[in-house]
Amino acid sequence: MSDAESKQIERMKSILGTQKSAFKADRQRSLENRKADLAKIAKLCRDNVDAICEAINQDFSCRAKQESVLGEIIFVINDAEHTAKHLKQWMKPKKVSVPLNLKPGKAYIRRDPVGVAGIVAPWNYPFQLALAPLVAALGAGCRAMLKPSEYTPATSELIKTLIGQHFDEDQVAVITGGPAVGQAFTQLKFDHLFYTGSTQVGRLVAKAAAENLVPVTLELGGKSPAIITPSYPVESAAKSITWGKLFNSGQTCVAPDYVLAPKGREDEVASALVAVAQAQFEDVATDDSYSAIVSDRHYQRLHDMIEEARAAGATVLQPEHDAAEAKARRKIPPTVVLNLPADSKLLEEEIFGPVLPVLGYETLDQATDYVSDRDHPLALYVYTTDKAEADRVLGATLSGGVGVNINLLHLSIPDLPFGGIGASGQGAYHGETGFEVFSHNRSVFHTGKWHPSRLLAPPYGKMYENITKRQLK
Ligand code: NAD
Numbered sequence: 001m002s003d004a005e006s007k008q009i010e011r012m013k014s015i016l017g018t019q020k021s022a023f024k025a026d027r028q029r030s031l032e033n034r035k036a037d038l039a040k041i042a043k044l045c046r047d048n049v050d051a052i053c054e055a056i057n058q059d060f061s062c063r064a065k066q067e068s069v070l071g072e073i074i075f076v077i078n079d080a081e082h083t084a085k086h087l088k089q090w091m092k093p094k095k096v097s098v099p100l101n102l103k104p105g106k107a108y109i110r111r112d113p114v115g116v117a118g119i120v121a122p123w124n125y126p127f128q129l130a131l132a133p134l135v136a137a138l139g140a141g142c143r144a145m146l147k148p149s150e151y152t153p154a155t156s157e158l159i160k161t162l163i164g165q166h167f168d169e170d171q172v173a174v175i176t177g178g179p180a181v182g183q184a185f186t187q188l189k190f191d192h193l194f195y196t197g198s199t200q201v202g203r204l205v206a207k208a209a210a211e212n213l214v215p216v217t218l219e220l221g222g223k224s225p226a227i228i229t230p231s232y233p234v235e236s237a238a239k240s241i242t243w244g245k246l247f248n249s250g251q252t253c254v255a256p257d258y259v260l261a262p263k264g265r266e267d268e269v270a271s272a273l274v275a276v277a278q279a280q281f282e283d284v285a286t287d288d289s290y291s292a293i294v295s296d297r298h299y300q301r302l303h304d305m306i307e308e309a310r311a312a313g314a315t316v317l318q319p320e321h322d323a324a325e326a327k328a329r330r331k332i333p334p335t336v337v338l339n340l341p342a343d344s345k346l347l348e349e350e351i352f353g354p355v356l357p358v359l360g361y362e363t364l365d366q367a368t369d370y371v372s373d374r375d376h377p378l379a380l381y382v383y384t385t386d387k388a389e390a391d392r393v394l395g396a397t398l399s400g401g402v403g404v405n406i407n408l409l410h411l412s413i414p415d416l417p418f419g420g421i422g423a424s425g426q427g428a429y430h431g432e433t434g435f436e437v438f439s440h441n442r443s444v445f446h447t448g449k450w451h452p453s454r455l456l457a458p459p460y461g462k463m464y465e466n467i468t469k470r471q472l473k
Pocket of ligand 1: 120121122123124125129147148149150177178179180181182183184186196197198199201202204205218219220221222252253254350352378419420424425
């Protein structure tokens with residue numbers, strides 16, 4: 001561990017103490033103050049569009065500005081403003097009915113802020129995935145410490161600077177550093193730990209949180225399938241799937257990971273996917289709207305997966321591009337792979353890049369079996385013109401979320417909870433669900449002078465008998 005990392009670990013321990021004290025002094029942050037916090041987040045996004053895009057571009061070596069504007073900045077602004085708009089309603093205690101035998105009295109659920117949140121973010125949407133959980137935490141009236149990814153140092157530094165300009169450290173603090181800092185961070189006794197990243201590290205985070213019984217949300221990854229049914233026009237499916245797969249060059253947790261196509265039509269589907277990619281980018285190597293892979297290590301991993309498939313006899317299709325230039329700029333061209341052996345890495349690991357295997361299925365049951373025999377994916381996409389067919393696919397599988405005839409964009413609907421299930425995650429956020437993550441549903445039963453437990457207390461008499469007899473009938 002470097003000196004800088006040791007310092008960060010000491011610093012974060014002390015900040016946690018300071019934030020806990022500050023929370024104690026302002027336990028029920030007012031609606032007005034929470035709205036002001038959210039307005040600051042929206043403002044820091046609006047005022048720094050170029051700086052944010054440039055930092056992410058520097059980290060990726062090439063990140064399409066359009067993708068950063070849409071997938072990072074606008075997303076966070078919408079999230080902050082949606083939260084501010086609905087906050088008053090979400091903060092209201094929820095009245096529940098009181099059974100007759102417990103009347104009179106009022107029962108309700110308070111939504112109390114849990115305290116200090118720890119938020120760990122990955123590199124693929126380094127701004128959005130740090131700030132969207134922060135929006136939820138601030139909306140809920142919590143304080144927060146963020147630990148962004150070490151793979152995006154320029155963005156992490158910028159987040160630290162912008163947060164420092166708008167928030168006191170006892171309300172929001174940013175801790176930078178790599179896995180060692182991440183590990184120490186997740187061992188802290190937060191009131192909630194919110195982690196976004198790989199399933200592998202998610203397991204370690206869950207263990208660390210369990211040591212302190214810290215409640216944890218895990219936003220993880222997985223292999224999200226896109227099922228094309230025979231009824232759906234291949235060209236339309238290819239346009240939709242290619243868009244979702246190539247956004248941020250496939251470095252998206254909910255990108256379609258593989259395609260299940262009707263048997264005998266795999267070639268047609270593969271050709272359509274390559275044709276759409278070719279039409280979108282004249283040459284991915286030199287086009288700045290096609291993002292690079294985040295690091296040499298991640299580039300090499302994708303490159304090796306493709307070569308392993310090729311060596312095993314798979315068919316690898318790519319649009320025309322300058323291969324030497326693509327390599328020099330750390331770009332993996334859009335790649336469609338057919339005839340893959342079942343044990344190839346491309347079918348076993350989350351791909352997380354612009355590489356798309358196409359597999360054939362004989363019957364829809366076979367396609368849903370393929371999905372349900374594996375870990376539950378973070379998203380499932382089905383392309384069909386028949387609603388009953390869509391329902392059949394949903395009924396036979398389980399996934400974090402679903403897109404019917406669309407992909408990716410389900411996560412931009414604020415009122416849809418976003419999260420995985422099993423290996424793709426636990427818990428969810430966005431909109432009110434995010435507010436709930438950082439709030440405690442606190443049950444309150446408030447009676448007046450008369451209290452019904454008197455009827456149930458010893459010495460047991462006729463009243464007790466009457467009440468229990470009625471309930472056992
Ligand atoms: P990662 O798990 O390697 O790293 C994520 C964060 O965890 C980083 O900040 C890192 O420093 C920290 N970390 C690393 N080792 C740690 C440890 N031992 N203890 C605690 N923290 C540690 O993930 P990544 O490679 O940055 O992100 C890619 C993965 O994230 C993919 O699997 C993707 O599907 C998933 N992802 C999921 C979502 C979602 O919302 N479900 C969103 C984006 C990415």
